[in-house]
Amino acid sequence: MKNILVAKGGGRPKGNTAQIVSSFAEGASSAGHTVEVIDLNKQEVNGCLGCNACRFGKPCIQKDAFNGISPKILQADCLVFASPLYYWTISSKLKAFIERFYCLAIEDADPPLGRYESYPVHDSALLMTAADDFFWTFNQAASYYQFALVNYIGFKDRGMYLAGGCGDTNGKPCIADTDHLAGAFTFGANLYK
Numbered sequence: 001m002k003n004i005l006v007a008k009g010g011g012r013p014k015g016n017t018a019q020i021v022s023s024f025a026e027g028a029s030s031a032g033h034t035v036e037v038i039d040l041n042k043q044e045v046n047g048c049l050g051c052n053a054c055r056f057g058k059p060c061i062q063k064d065a066f067n068g069i070s071p072k073i074l075q076a077d078c079l080v081f082a083s084p085l086y087y088w089t090i091s092s093k094l095k096a097f098i099e100r101f102y103c104l105a106i107e108d109a110d111p112p113l114g115r116y117e118s119y120p121v122h123d124s125a126l127l128m129t130a131a132d133d134f135f136w137t138f139n140q141a142a143s144y145y146q147f148a149l150v151n152y153i154g155f156k157d158r159g160m161y162l163a164g165g166c167g168d169t170n171g172k173p174c175i176a177d178t179d180h181l182a183g184a185f186t187f188g189a190n191l192y193k
C-alpha cells in the first residue's frame, strides 16, 4: 500500500478542484492507500528566489510552509499535483510549490543530457479541473507536467486525470453535474493496479 501526498494548488474551498481531490482521495483510500492533502491556499509556499544558497550546501533561506512539507515529499511514494486550470496552465500556487523542488536537488556526477542534478522523488500524477472542454484545453498544463516534472525532475508518471467542462459562464462549480467525480474516484482506486 502506498503513501500518497496531494499538493492542491488553489481552487475554491468547495470548488471543482477540492471536490475532485476528495473523490480521488476516497478512491485511493478504498484501495488501501494512505492519502494526505496539502492545501496550498492554507499553507503558503513562496516561489524560489533563485539565491542558490542550496547549491552551496545551505538550507533554503525561505522560512515558509515548504520546510515542513519537504520531509513529506521525500517520504511519499506518489506526489499528486492538483490544480484548477488558470489561463491554460497550472495555478501560480502550484507553480511556486514546484519551484521549491530546486532545494531538494542532489548533485549528480553523471547526469543524462539536459539534466544537471537528480531529485529524491518517486511517482506522480496530475489532477486538474477546467471550465472549457476543448481537445486542447489541457495541452499546456499537461506538457509542463511531462517536461518539468516527469522528464526533468524525474517523477515516474502514474497518469493524469484532466476534468474539463466543470464551469459555467458565471464560474459556478459544476463538477457535480459531470461524471468526473466518479472518474477521479476510479483513477485513485486504480492508481497502482
Ligand SMILES: Cc1cc2nc3c(=O)[nH]c(=O)nc-3n(C[C@H](O)[C@H](O)[C@H](O)COP(=O)(O)O)c2cc1C
Residues within 6 Å of the ligand: 010, 011, 012, 014, 015, 016, 017, 018, 084, 085, 086, 087, 088, 089, 129, 130, 131, 132, 133, 137, 166, 167, 171, 173
Ligand atoms: C483566474 C482564472 C483563470 C481561468 N482560466 C481558465 C482557462 O484558461 N481555461 C479554462 O477552461 N478555465 C479557466 N478558468 C476556470 C477554472 O479553471 C475552472 O472553473 C476550475 O474548475 C475552477 O476550480 P475551483 O472550482 O476549484 O476553484 C479560470 C478561472 C480563473 C479564476
